[in-house]
Amino acid sequence: MLIGNALTVGLDKAVYLGELPATGWHRHAAPVLLVGLSGRFRLRWPDGRSEHCHSALIDAGVEHVFDPDGERVAILYLEPDAPEVQRLRVLFAQRGPVVGEPLSRVVDRWHTEQRLNHFDLDALIDRRLWPSLQPVDARVLRSLRHLRDAGLPSMPDREALARTVHLSSSRFNHLFSEEAGVSFRSYRVWSQVRRALAAYRPDGSLTDAALDGAFADSAHFSRMFRSTFGMTPSSVLKPLRSVTVLR
Template identity: 35%
Template sequence: MNATQGIGWRGKAWISPGLGVFLGQAGSQDWHCHMAHQITIGLTTNLTVSTPDMSVTARAVCIRAGVAHRVEAVEVMSIYLDALSAEARALHAGADLAAVEVQDVAALQALLETPDLTAQDVQQLVCHVLNLSVTPAIDPRLQTVLVALRASMHGRQYLARLVHLSPTRFSHWFVEQTGLPLRSYRKWSRLVAALQHIAAGRSLTEAAHAAGFADAAHFSRTFRNLFGLDPTSALGHVSLSS
């Protein structure tokens, strides 16, 4: 049995299009996989992260995007790096699970407790905590696709034309660049957009429609697949800001 079974999620979360951070009590969750790299840090003791094939126990564990997992912990800080972000490129996530070194976690924890966070403040401190310094140059074509994706949920054919590839070749190229299928990445981007709408005060139904989901039920199914629990349970005692 998962050690968090029956425990509720409590704390606060901050989210932006390329980066998210959760701080608080980790609760119950089913097997799930994010479409972002996740680094979870135990604040009071080591934590255990399991996939269907292996587990790692350490103070901080990196979970590669697209890997099904569960986390057994109590008080944690979880950092989510969009697979196309500069921070993700600097991370060089390779193995499905890996123990990682972190530093100055208390500074990021203190920042998250302050009002009026800025994306730049969080990004700078996340890079410091994760020891991210040199960011590899991004393929200009991928930068073009990223801008288009963040502007609107364009289809594969449109994106392929932007970078002068056939739709089939584009699908393979996108996986080569990000490690994720375009459909999975777009699903994650849509979910992040919905969470930002919720953070701005919209209802779950309003946020779902604004982010491009068919309805609240569609959003809830996607949320459960990506986070391992329903949004009401996840967000009921979590203060969300962006």
């Protein structure tokens, strides 16, 4: 079993394992799978409802509060071009933007954490939930991957990406939101945060992480991080004992 908090970043997924404080209100820019590894967590919704879960799938853009209630949890982020998300688009359309208890209750934490770290969702989620694949427009796929390119010195803006796929800025913005399920602006911020997370090292500084994410400064990084996760960068990054980046 993994000890301490750990982050694994893959090409189209990322997973955070560990203990975290309750978040504030926030919206993710990517679909997430939440898993209570040692017990149930609590979700709160803007209409005042609150529920306890062992697992939940939440679509991008859904406002909520996530409270681990002191339990060890997993947060798995799925990029819009991940094969699983291309199926989840259909599932969310059928069942709504929140799917409760897609996983069986965790009995063997070690095996569950290993599967999460290897992004083995087929072994975790009931296959009967998976609809047929819904492909993403090739122009949006190209833009998503361009934004995630860790070798870029800075983050391209909407106009630059629109030109690369021969679309007007407004048409590109509409197509991106329609295909990715989230606005270009929100996803661009998430891409910056993702780059900062992937570059962070347990003995590193938050300022270095901010620069690696192409943020203007650590204050800008902190604001965008809170809007993305509902938590401060230090509460998420400082407890990390390992960061693994899969190429």
